[in-house]
Amino acid sequence: MGGEPQVDFIIAGVQKGGTTALFDYLRDEPGVALPRVKEVHFFDDEGQDWSRPDYAAYHANWEAPPDGRPRGEATPIYVYWPNSLERIRAYNPAMKLILLLRDPVQRAWSHWRMEYARGAETEPFAWCIREGRRRLLDAEPWGHHREFSYVERGFYGEQVERLFELFPRDQALILKAEDLRGDPGPALAQVRAFVGAPPGPAPAAREVHVGREMDYPSRLTRDDVALLRRLYERDMARLRDLTGIGFD
Structure with missing residues (x-):
């Protein structure tokens, strides 16, 4: 339903990664839509009939009909949510996928702060990354959760x-979050070339969507960091073998 693929690239991850x-x-960028x-x-919509997905509803998110410019979107849960990547491939096997990866420990901490600030989380961070991981065993789909996946979303490898x-x-562009901060010009040049957009000037760096300032009941402790580093150690080695990217 909805005709031929109209979307050329997706920023598919990761949440809190830029x-x-x-x-x-x-x-x-005038060269992208x-x-x-x-x-x-x-592609993470479990209410969709995936035997006959309504791609027309997907395409309706763009205001104008295709005009030759590369079309893209950004839904960072896709790389984490089960079956999303498979559904993307079924839609467009030539899809170009962009990932922005952030140190998984800092990502988890930032994720918790976001969920706590908006009221979805009420438990302290230390509990969430320890006992709180059991909540995902009661989730649907099993083992995945949109809000409480602080640790799980960091298994990048x-x-x-x-x-x-x-x-x-060659259909994946993987960058580190810090590549975009401070001096975004080179990273944006890579993105433009990757999606097929024309070259453009380097923009001035700016902070976008900075976390809310408030009194949080937790702080990131040395014990929390040490625990997360141990949990991620093998997966980070896998990521380094696959991409050459590492977080120390």
Whole structure:
């Protein structure tokens, strides 16, 4: 339903990794076409009939018909959510996928702060990354959760390995979040070239979607960091073997 693929690239991850900033920079690019909202949440929609997906509803997120410019969107849960990448491949096997990876410990901490600030989380961070992980065993789909996946979303090696099983490696651009901060010009030049947009000037660096300032009941402790580093150690080795990217 909905005709031929119209979307050429997706910023598919990771949450709290700079995807909002990249989307904001791309909004200033006349050479790309973006949807009205940043996160379309089509390929992670479990209410969709995936035997006959309504691609017309997906395409309706773009205001104008295709005009030759590369079309893209940014929904960073896709690389984490089960079956999302498979659904993307079924829609467009030539899809180009962009990942922005952030130190997984800092990502988890930032994720918890976001969920606590908006009221979805009420428990302290230390509990959430220890006993709180059991909440995902009662989730649907099993083992995945949109809000409480502070630790699980940081297993980048596992997610990238799955991505490479589904798409050729030259259809993936993997950057570190810090590549976009401070001096975004080189990273944006890579993104433009990757998606097929014309070259453009380097923008001035700007902070986008900075976390809310408030009194949090937790702080990131040395014990928390040490625990997370141990949990991620094997997966980080896998990521380094796959991409050459590491977080020390």
